[in-house]
C-alpha cells in the first residue's frame with residue numbers, strides 16, 4: 001500500500017459516480033466497497049472481498065462458476081497468433097485422448113488473434129475468415145461435443161494486445177455474441193485505449209453485459225495486477241484475476257528476454273493469499289509446463305514440477321499452455337498428477353502461505369509453504385531456490401498441525417507414505433519442490449521417514465583426482481533403526497573407499513510430544529577417485545541407504561570431471 005491509496009480510492013469513486021449510468025445499484029455498491037478496500041487493507045475484513053461471506057456478492061452470482069480453480073488449456077503460451085480452427089479442435093481431441101479431461105481439465109480457450117481486423121456491418125465481432133473460415137460457433141460446438149467448455153479472449157480497451165478490435169464501448173453486443181456462439185469462459189485483457197475509464201469500471205461493464213445474457217460465462221480478468229484487482233475484482237463479478245505480468249518458460253527474469261519467470265511470479269503472488277477462495281481466485285498466469293520456445297531457456301524437469309506444484313499450492317487456475325497434442329511423458333505425468341491436482345482443487349480453497357524463509361550457507365534462500373486442506377491435512381512444499389541440492393526441514397508444528405506422536409507424510413511426486421515423529425525433511429534438487437500431504441497419525445504401512453545427504457552435493461574434479469564427501473543419514477521417524485546399510489555406486493573404473501558402510505542404532509527422531517531426538521543421525525566420510533583417463537563430463541553417482549526391511553532412500557552426488565579443474569589431490 002502506498003500513501004496515495006486513499007486518493008486512488010477517491011479517484012475511483014469519482015469515476016464510478018461520474019461515468020456509466022447504466023450500472024446496476026448492486027454493482028455500484030460492490031464497486032464502492034472495492035474502491036474503499038483499495039484505499040486501505042484495514043477495511044478489507046468488512047468488505048465483500050471475503051470468501052466466506054456471500055451476502056455481498058454481486059447480483060446473479062449466488063452460485064459461483066468457479067467453486068475450485070478453473071482447469072483447462074489456452075493457445076497463447078505456445079502458439080501466440082499462429083492459431084486456427086483445426087488447432088483448437090485438435091487441442092480438444094488431445095485433452096480427451098491424453099487423459100487431461102479425466103483428471104479435471106475442462107476448458108479449451110482460444111486466446112488473442114481469433115478475430116477479423118474489422119467488425120461486420122452490424123458492428124459485431126467476426127472470426128478471422130482465413131483461420132476460422134466457418135466462424136467460431138462450430139468450433140465451440142466441437143469443443144462442447146467433447147464434453148468440454150469453450151473459452152475466448154477479448155480486451156477491455158479499444159483493441160486487443162495484437163491490435164484487433166477490443167470490446168470497450170461494445171460490451172453488450174460482444175457479450176451477446178459470445179453467448180450466441182456458446183462461449184463459457186471469457187479471458188478479458190487490458191490492452192488498447194481505455195478512454196479514460198478506470199479498470200474497475202471497464203471490467204464491471206463486461207460483467208454486467210455477461211449477466212444480461214442467459215448464459216453462464218466465467219469472467220477471467222486479465223489486467224496483469226496493475227490496479228490491485230485482488231481488492232475489487234470479485235466485487236465487479238470477476239471469477240479470477242491475473243496478479244502479474246506475462247509468464248515465460250524461465251526460472252527468473254533475464255535482462256535479454258521479455259517476461260516473468262516462475263519464481264518472480266511466485267514472489268508476487270505470495271502476499272495475496274487472503275484474497276483467494278471458492279469463487280474468486282488469484283491468477284498468477286497460465287502454465288508453461290512443457291512449453292518449448294526456441295528463444296527461451298524453457299524449464300528443467302525439476303522446475304516443471306516446482307511450477308505445477310506451486311500453482312497447485314497457490315490455488316491458481318491450472319491452464320495448460322503447452323502443445324497438448326505432443327507431450328513428453330514427463331510433461332504429461334506432471335500435468336496429470338492427480339494427487340497434486342487434488343491439492344489445487346481442495347474444496348477449502350486456501351492459497352498456500354510461505355511460513356519459513358531459510359538462508360543456506362550459500363546465501364540462497366529456501367522456503368517452506370503450507371496450505372491447509374479441507375480435511376485438516378496440510379499440504380507442505382519445500383522449495384529450493386538455490387543452484388545446489390540441499391536438505392530442507394520444517395516440522396508438523398510449524399505447518400500448523402496439532403501436537404501428535406506421529407504424522408503421515410505422503411510424497412506427492414514420488415508416491416509412498418512415510419511416518420515422522422514431527423520433523424518434515426527432504427533432500428531437494430536445485431530449483432526443486434518436495435511436495436507432501438501431511439496428516440495426523442500414520443498407518444503401519446508407512447515407512448520411517450529419513451533423509452540422506454552428501455556434503456558437498458556437487459563436486460568438480462580433474463581426471464585422476466579424488467573427491468571426499470560427508471554422508472549424513474537423519475532419521476526423523478518415530479521408530480529407531482537398528483541397522484542402515486549405505487552404498488555408494490561409482491562407474492566401473494573408479495575406486496571408492498569404503499565400498500559400503502553400516503550405521504547402527506539410530507534413535508527415533510525428535511517428537512513434539514517429547515521423546516526421541518538423541519543420536520537420530522549418523523555420518524561418515526566417503527571417498528572416490530576418478531581414473532586418469534576419465535572422460536570430462538557430469539557423472540551422477542548414487543548414495544543409497546537401506547533399512548533392515550529393505551526400504552531404500554537415495555540421494556544423487558553430481559561429480560563433474562573437468563580437465564581445467566583446480567582440484568587438490570586427496571591423500572588416500
Ligand code: GLA
Pocket residue numbers: 076111112153160161162189222224245246
Ligand atoms: C496479454 C496477456 C497474455 C495474452 C496476450 C495476447 O499479454 O497477458 O496472456 O493473452 O495479451 O495478446
